[in-house]
Structure formats: structure tokens, C-alpha cells
Amino acid sequence: MTSTPLDLPEDEALAAEYVLGSLDLAERSAAEARLRLDAGFAALVNDWQNRLSDLNEDYAEAEAPNLLPQIEARLFPQAPKSRRWFGWVAGALTAGAIAVAAFVMLPPPAPPAPTMTAELSAEASPLRYAAAIAGDQLTLTRTAGTDAEAGKDYELWIIEGDKAPVSLGVLSEASVTIPAPKAAAGYVLAITLEPKGGGPDGKPTGPILAAGPLKNI
Numbered sequence: 001m002t003s004t005p006l007d008l009p010e011d012e013a014l015a016a017e018y019v020l021g022s023l024d025l026a027e028r029s030a031a032e033a034r035l036r037l038d039a040g041f042a043a044l045v046n047d048w049q050n051r052l053s054d055l056n057e058d059y060a061e062a063e064a065p066n067l068l069p070q071i072e073a074r075l076f077p078q079a080p081k082s083r084r085w086f087g088w089v090a091g092a093l094t095a096g097a098i099a100v101a102a103f104v105m106l107p108p109p110a111p112p113a114p115t116m117t118a119e120l121s122a123e124a125s126p127l128r129y130a131a132a133i134a135g136d137q138l139t140l141t142r143t144a145g146t147d148a149e150a151g152k153d154y155e156l157w158i159i160e161g162d163k164a165p166v167s168l169g170v171l172s173e174a175s176v177t178i179p180a181p182k183a184a185a186g187y188v189l190a191i192t193l194e195p196k197g198g199g200p201d202g203k204p205t206g207p208i209l210a211a212g213p214l215k216n217i
Contacts, residue, residue: 010201015044019052026182030158030166033178037169040197111135114217118189120210127154127209131189138180140171140189145209147174148193154209155198159188170198185216 008016017023018031034041112135120129127145131138140156148154153172157165158181168181171191192199193206 011041012044014202015041016048018045019048026166029179029181030168033156033169033181034167034198036178037172037176038198116183116185116214116216118212118214120189120191120212122208122210125207125209127191129189129191129210131212131214133180133183133214136180137177138168139177140175142171142174151196152206153194153196153198154191155194155204155206157190157192157204158183159190161186165190165204167198167202167204170194183214185214187214188212189214 014023014027014031018028023031031041031045035045114132114134116133118131120131121127125145128143129140130143131140133139148171153170155170156168158168159165160183166181168178169176188211190204190211191209192204193209194204195206199205
């Protein structure tokens with residue numbers, strides 16, 4: 001987490017920085033993953049959003065730009081031709097020259113293929129997971145083992161070299177899809193057994209049940 005002048009517990013400060021928008025991309029991705037899986041952290045973020053909502057009163061509302069044409073142009077290269085076809089149909093209908101119009105639907109784009117994968121395991125643990133990063137999403141699927149014991153949670157971490165582990169959230173389901181963190185080949189994904197809701201202060205405390213490095217495909 002980036003340094004902050006706030007004299008607050010770490011999770012409280014992380015929630016405040018998330019709302020202020022001062023986190024870098026990797027930290028923000030990790031925080032967004034926790035928002036999905038950690039109800040306590042989500043409550044802290046909501047509390048800070050309420051505290052800082054008055055700051056918005058000093059700024060006039062600005063209309064969001066219409067980015068749909070640019071998005072359509074990237075996803076559907078034939079969109080301009082399609083719009084001309086619809087314009088011709090509209091003119092013909094106005095003139096009464098055509099009684100029936102057929103609408104051509106373009107197929108949706110194929111989902112992105114995985115660019116990195118990892119197999120997570122440990123010798124003394126029956127737990128096994130398969131991970132894949134495709135586009136801006138990380139999918140983690142349990143291939144062996146069972147749910148965490150009562151009162152505990154599995155928690156997913158990403159580790160870059162000798163840096164401290166960064167939590168990507170607790171694993172409430174056998175298969176989860178979360179925003180992909182900043183990662184490269186060699187980064188390690190690890191799963192630990194933590195108290196319900198995740199490791200205290202955003203740090204791992206339990207044993208490593210499965211781990212493996214990310215590899216380029």
C-alpha cells in the first residue's frame with residue numbers, strides 16, 4: 001500500500017486510499033478483489049465513501065463522454081458499413097419502397113485466450129488449484145481438496161520476488177473470477193488458511209496450502 005499520512009489501522013487506511021484514488025494499479029486491483037470477497041473491508045470502503053461524499057459538492061457535475069462509437073469501432077470493424085445499411089433501410093421505409101427489413105446481427109467477439117497460467121499445490125496438502133489470466137481477469141479453480149474448515153477461509157495472495165504478499169481476497173467458492181492484478185511470469189500465487197474473513201491487517205498468518213509461479217503460455 002502507498003504511504004499515507006492517515007494514522008489509521010492498515011485496512012482502514014487502505015479503504016480510505018481506495019476511496020481517495022491514491023492506490024497504484026496493483027494495489028487498486030487487490031482492493032477491488034477484496035471488495036468482492038471481504039464484507040468487512042467493503043463496509044470500511046462504504047464508510048469512507050460516506051465520509052468524503054461532501055467533497056463532491058464543491059465540483060459541478062460533468063457529463064460522461066460518449067465512448068460507445070469508439071468501442072463499437074474497435075469491437076466491430078464493419079460497424080460503419082452496417083450503419084450505412086440501416087440508414088438506407090430507414091430512407092427506403094420513409095419513401096414506402098420496402099415493406100420488410102431484415103436485421104443482421106454480428107457475432108460477439110471471442111473471449112480472450114489465457115496469456116499466463118499457474119498450478120498451485122504443496123506436498124503436505126491435498127489442495128490443488130489451477131489459475132489462468134486472460135485479458136483483465138484472473139480465474140482460479142479448485143481441482144482437488146475441500147472447502148476450508150469451519151471458522152476459516154482460504155485466502156489468495158500474489159507475491160512479486162522478495163516483496164510482501166498482496167492479498168487478492170478470500171476464496172468463498174471452488175471457482176472464482178476476479179480482476180487480474182499486475183503480474184508477470186515468475187510472480188507466485190499462494191493460498192493460505194486464515195481466520196474467517198482473511199488474514200488480520202491484510203497479512204498472511206496461516207500455513208501455505210498451495211502455491212505456484214505464473215508462467216507465460
